[in-house]
Amino acid sequence: MEKIVITPQIVEEHGLTPEEYGHILTILNREPTITELGVFSVMWSEHCSYKNSRFWLKKFPTTGPAVMVKAGDENAGIIDIGDGLAVSFKIESHNHPSAVEPFQGAATGIGGIIRDIFTMGARPVALMNSLRFGKLNEPNVKRLFDGVVRGIAHYGNCIGIPTVGGEVYFDPTYQGNPLVNVFCLGILKHEDITLGRAEGVGNSVYYLGATTGRDGIHGATFASVELTEESEERKSSVQVGDPFMEKLLLEACLELLQTDAVVGIQDMGAAGLTCSTCETASRGNSGIKIELDYVPQRETHMTPYEILLSESQERMLVIVKKGKEQEVEDIFEKWDLHASKIGEVTDDGIMRVFFKGEQVVEIPAKAIAEDAPLYQRSYKEPAYYKKLKALDLDAVKEPNDYNTVLQKLLADPTIADKHWVYEQYDHMVITNTAVLPGKADAAVIRLKETDKLLSMTTDCNGRYCYLDPYIGGMIAVAEAARNIVCTGAVPLGITDCLNFGNPMKEEIFWQFKNCVLGISDACKSFGIPVTGGNVSFYNENPDGAVDPTPVIGMVGLIQNSDYVTTAGFKQIGDEIFLIGPIQSNIGGSEYLSIIHSIKGGALPEFDVELEKRVQSCCLELIRQRSIKSAHDCSEGGLVVAVAESCILGSGQKLKLGVSIVLENISGRIDGILFGERQSRIVVSAAPKMADALIKAGKKHNVPVTRLGVVTQETISWTVNGKKVIDQPVKESAQNWKGEIERMLS
Amino acid sequence: MRFGVVVFPGSNCDYDCYFAIKQWVSSSVEFIWHKSTRLNTYDCIVLPGGFSYGDYLRTGAIARFSPVMDNVIKYAENGGLVIGICNGFQILLESGLLPGAMLRNTSLRFVCKYITLRTVTTRTPFTASLKKGEVLSVPIAHNEGNYYIDEKGLEELQKNSQIVFQYCDADGAVSDSSNPNGSLLNIAGICSKRGNILGMMPHPERCCDPLLGSIDGLKIFQSITESFKKMQTA
Numbered sequence: 001m002e003k004i005v006i007t008p009q010i011v012e013e014h015g016l017t018p019e020e021y022g023h024i025l026t027i028l029n030r031e032p033t034i035t036e037l038g039v040f041s042v043m044w045s046e047h048c049s050y051k052n053s054r055f056w057l058k059k060f061p062t063t064g065p066a067v068m069v070k071a072g073d074e075n076a077g078i079i080d081i082g083d084g085l086a087v088s089f090k091i092e093s094h095n096h097p098s099a100v101e102p103f104q105g106a107a108t109g110i111g112g113i114i115r116d117i118f119t120m121g122a123r124p125v126a127l128m129n130s131l132r133f134g135k136l137n138e139p140n141v142k143r144l145f146d147g148v149v150r151g152i153a154h155y156g157n158c159i160g161i162p163t164v165g166g167e168v169y170f171d172p173t174y175q176g177n178p179l180v181n182v183f184c185l186g187i188l189k190h191e192d193i194t195l196g197r198a199e200g201v202g203n204s205v206y207y208l209g210a211t212t213g214r215d216g217i218h219g220a221t222f223a224s225v226e227l228t229e230e231s232e233e234r235k236s237s238v239q240v241g242d243p244f245m246e247k248l249l250l251e252a253c254l255e256l257l258q259t260d261a262v263v264g265i266q267d268m269g270a271a272g273l274t275c276s277t278c279e280t281a282s283r284g285n286s287g288i289k290i291e292l293d294y295v296p297q298r299e300t301h302m303t304p305y306e307i308l309l310s311e312s313q314e315r316m317l318v319i320v321k322k323g324k325e326q327e328v329e330d331i332f333e334k335w336d337l338h339a340s341k342i343g344e345v346t347d348d349g350i351m352r353v354f355f356k357g358e359q360v361v362e363i364p365a366k367a368i369a370e371d372a373p374l375y376q377r378s379y380k381e382p383a384y385y386k387k388l389k390a391l392d393l394d395a396v397k398e399p400n401d402y403n404t405v406l407q408k409l410l411a412d413p414t415i416a417d418k419h420w421v422y423e424q425y426d427h428m429v430i431t432n433t434a435v436l437p438g439k440a441d442a443a444v445i446r447l448k449e450t451d452k453l454l455s456m457t458t459d460c461n462g463r464y465c466y467l468d469p470y471i472g473g474m475i476a477v478a479e480a481a482r483n484i485v486c487t488g489a490v491p492l493g494i495t496d497c498l499n500f501g502n503p504m505k506e507e508i509f510w511q512f513k514n515c516v517l518g519i520s521d522a523c524k525s526f527g528i529p530v531t532g533g534n535v536s537f538y539n540e541n542p543d544g545a546v547d548p549t550p551v552i553g554m555v556g557l558i559q560n561s562d563y564v565t566t567a568g569f570k571q572i573g574d575e576i577f578l579i580g581p582i583q584s585n586i587g588g589s590e591y592l593s594i595i596h597s598i599k600g601g602a603l604p605e606f607d608v609e610l611e612k613r614v615q616s617c618c619l620e621l622i623r624q625r626s627i628k629s630a631h632d633c634s635e636g637g638l639v640v641a642v643a644e645s646c647i648l649g650s651g652q653k654l655k656l657g658v659s660i661v662l663e664n665i666s667g668r669i670d671g672i673l674f675g676e677r678q679s680r681i682v683v684s685a686a687p688k689m690a691d692a693l694i695k696a697g698k699k700h701n702v703p704v705t706r707l708g709v710v711t712q713e714t715i716s717w718t719v720n721g722k723k724v725i726d727q728p729v730k731e732s733a734q735n736w737k738g739e740i741e742r743m744l745s
Numbered sequence: 746m747r748f749g750v751v752v753f754p755g756s757n758c759d760y761d762c763y764f765a766i767k768q769w770v771s772s773s774v775e776f777i778w779h780k781s782t783r784l785n786t787y788d789c790i791v792l793p794g795g796f797s798y799g800d801y802l803r804t805g806a807i808a809r810f811s812p813v814m815d816n817v818i819k820y821a822e823n824g825g826l827v828i829g830i831c832n833g834f835q836i837l838l839e840s841g842l843l844p845g846a847m848l849r850n851t852s853l854r855f856v857c858k859y860i861t862l863r864t865v866t867t868r869t870p871f872t873a874s875l876k877k878g879e880v881l882s883v884p885i886a887h888n889e890g891n892y893y894i895d896e897k898g899l900e901e902l903q904k905n906s907q908i909v910f911q912y913c914d915a916d917g918a919v920s921d922s923s924n925p926n927g928s929l930l931n932i933a934g935i936c937s938k939r940g941n942i943l944g945m946m947p948h949p950e951r952c953c954d955p956l957l958g959s960i961d962g963l964k965i966f967q968s969i970t971e972s973f974k975k976m977q978t979a
Contacts, residue, residue, distance in 0.1 A: 158796040160757020244799025
């Protein structure tokens with residue numbers, strides 16, 4: 001093979017700075033080969049090394065009594081849930097691939113996150129997704145939305161893992177740059193924890209699964225230097241997912257892990273073979289030697305550079321105990337999977353790659369995996385921050401007709417019911433889905449053969465984070481916890497997917513830093529550890545960066561099915577209470593954005609201590625079986641939350657309404673009705689429980705206010721003696737349930 | 746009574762069927778690997794839902810060539826009980842054990858939700874314990890559940906009372922608005938002439954557990970065990 005001289009231009013095309021290249025020269029004590037440069041380039045990319053974000057990510061609390069595998073140590077964290085069981089979960093972004101090719105982009109995102117979970121030895125049992133798009137009336141947004149949902153459905157339905165929950169937001173900030181964040185959760189027995197480690201000199205390194213092609217190779221610019229134009233045309237930039245192959249991989253790997261033949265296992269995701277070999281060796285304090293000639297290839301004349309950097313999907317690396325190879329090969333054979341021994345574990349700490357008998361890579365494994373550069377990027381407060389905060393909202397005119405406002409908000413695609421989305425996902429396979437999507441504030445699955453259930457949610461309001469990144473970050477955690485609590489669960493841990501613009505821009509980095517601090521402080525205050533996650537920078541469109549969107553995926557534990565609580569009202573005559581403050585404030589609300597087209601104002605005050613007390617109060621009432629429904633008050637405020645509880649509680653025939661009367665209310669009425677003060681939960685209870693609720697409020701030092709009573713047919717609100725809302729539930733239900741489908745048809 | 750649940754590569758409701766039968770039907774149940782050729786020890790064969798072989802061709806089109814299917818065909822021809830659910834129904838159609846074909850849903854989308862089913866006939870072992878006209882609440886989850894058969898075939902089905910389930914509204918009325926996928930005559934499940942083979946798109950195994958919202962699916966499995974008991978004593 002012709003030797004390529006590394007020029008500063010080639011270094012730059014690999015996204016490496018001259019300083020980083022200097023560091024490579026020091027590590028190697030010589031000039032790298034082009035293949036080695038490729039290896040450093042992907043391993044030191046932001047995606048793999050978190051070089052721009054790691055300094056701040058270290059602020060997250062990552063430990064706790066139940067944490068069995070910590071964030072960052074492995075593919076995903078693991079948390080003990082008792083009974084000898086544990087959960088592993090993680091969220092990851094697939095924003096850019098989905099923007100280019102929504103169907104395959106989203107599908108391969110699902111494939112990747114599932115692999116991250118089963119490599120830990122866990123059986124994946126639930127998926128969720130957190131999606132953000134531009135305004136739904138735009139044709140291109142419709143195409144992206146439809147493609148992403150189809151892609152997720154295609155992969156998740158075929159592999160047979162239920163998509164049990166998630167969220168979808170529509171806001172102009174995501175125009176041209178959709179966010180597609182996918183979450184997977186798996187369950188495992190303590191003894192089945194499997195680590196991505198290459199240990200034991202002489203142990204075999206196996207390649208398992210799909211063949212390697214030229215898809216998704218980084219350093220594409222460079223590749224055209226080395227390759228001819230003709231071969232460039234053959235390259236496919238979009239990865240194509242094969243959920244059937246992954247289903248076989250999943251079953252074969254889990255069967256394999258029941259033997260004692262496996263030392264370590266790792267998926268080939270980002271940076272493919274490169275990442276999986278050097279990370280497993282680095283974690284195992286070993287070296288690794290592989291021969292690329294044994295890597296199954298789907299294309300001809302692939303160079304070592306391409307084979308190492310390919311991101312072909314559905315591939316795994318398995319480290320097998322010496323002498324147990326046959327046992328492993330028999331299992332692969334059973335599942336009709338191709339397995340190939342490509343190398344072995346060594347003791348010299350070096351990652352060595354051979355191609356046609358020639359050594360093409362010789363790098364200390366630890367140096368690539370752990371000595372990545374670490375930057376403290378500079379930041380500054382954006383000009384908009386103080387300006388928007390000081391925006392005079394008193395000038396915003398209060399509407400005359402609140403009925404119309406309610407209907408408009410219910411039909412706002414961000415607030416509207418998402419059955420059009422979740423009915424395309426198989427959300428019941430594996431027969432654990434104890435609460436169907438949309439029925440409660442978080443998804444609930446049961447754990448077979450125990451009394452316990454798991455609750456999970458994803459949450460983030462990007463507008464809050466734009467207006468105040470620190471408070472927005474805190475609210476994302478608080479709202480996720482509130483949703484978990486509303487189902488009757490205690491939060492266990494979070495995984496985060498931090499979606500931001502270009503980190504080299506100081507104002508973007510300021511948003512990032514403050515969001516991370518907000519999340520971190522909220523997690524510390526709640527005592528919830530961060531068990532892993534993902535950073536996605538460079539989410540920009542021609543108009544600028546997306547709103548900072550640090551999506552929080554949270555998982556909670558419900559002790560038994562008696563505690564499972566849903567959001568819909570249950571019975572006529574039940575009384576409705578608000579746990580939390582009544583306060584008028586329209587800053588940063590969906591109401592302000594949809595009705596008045598204003599993105600601004602100071603966010604309503606947020607007090608994490610009050611939030612915790614509200615949640616404790618709600619959880620105690622659930623455990624006392626004092627309340628029949630619990631629904632968090634979020635986008636659209638109090639009126640929307642109550643309307644949703646009416647609609648969710650209504651059947652085909654009987655429609656549940658409300659009669660709500662508020663007296664001695666001060667401040668703007670629209671702020672009372674539609675403001676988005678946090679730390680609030682709407683609950684319903686049998687009339688005889690009223691005392692218990694008031695008592696619990698006193699005990700936890702939180703306001704508990706009786707709002708009204710569950711009635712039939714009509715949503716009625718009277719404030720300070722004036723009837724402000726009087727709407728048939730049927731109409732509200734039609735707007736809330738039908739709008740997304742109407743807009744798409 | 747012994748159930749056998751066939752596992753094709755890409756089956757994903759195999760364990761759900763296994764679990765429901767073991768946990769709620771309290772019958773003995775085993776998995777049957779798709780390469781297996783011995784079926785004679787089972788009293789009922791379940792072809793479960795999923796995406797056998799990825800369903801990259803037509804649904805069920807490759808699974809029918811699985812080694813196990815030759816024996817399922819022989820087993821069924823000898824009068825053995827076979828129930829195909831969702832992808833299992835599609836495989837029964839592809840293998841010719843049941844007549845007709847599946848088209849894509851008219852929405853051209855995958856659809857997963859609870860629907861209501863009308864029990865059209867109780868002459869099969871799968872429905873013998875149900876009441877004629879009984880309405881069951883059972884989930885569906887499929888992309889290709891739009892059942893089609895030509896006019897002559899439909900006449901045959903009707904003449905031999907092979908239509909077992911129809912999609913209906915909560916009161917049992919069969920109408921276009923209660924049809925989730927465009928199926929001819931709202932057909933959700935059919936049986937063979939002899940009644941020993943049932944194919945149905947809805948998933949009874951998903952609604953056997955009170956915690957999951959409906960236990961109407963259990964009625965179908967219980968009907969199988971009760972019919973079997975009667976067949977044994979007869």
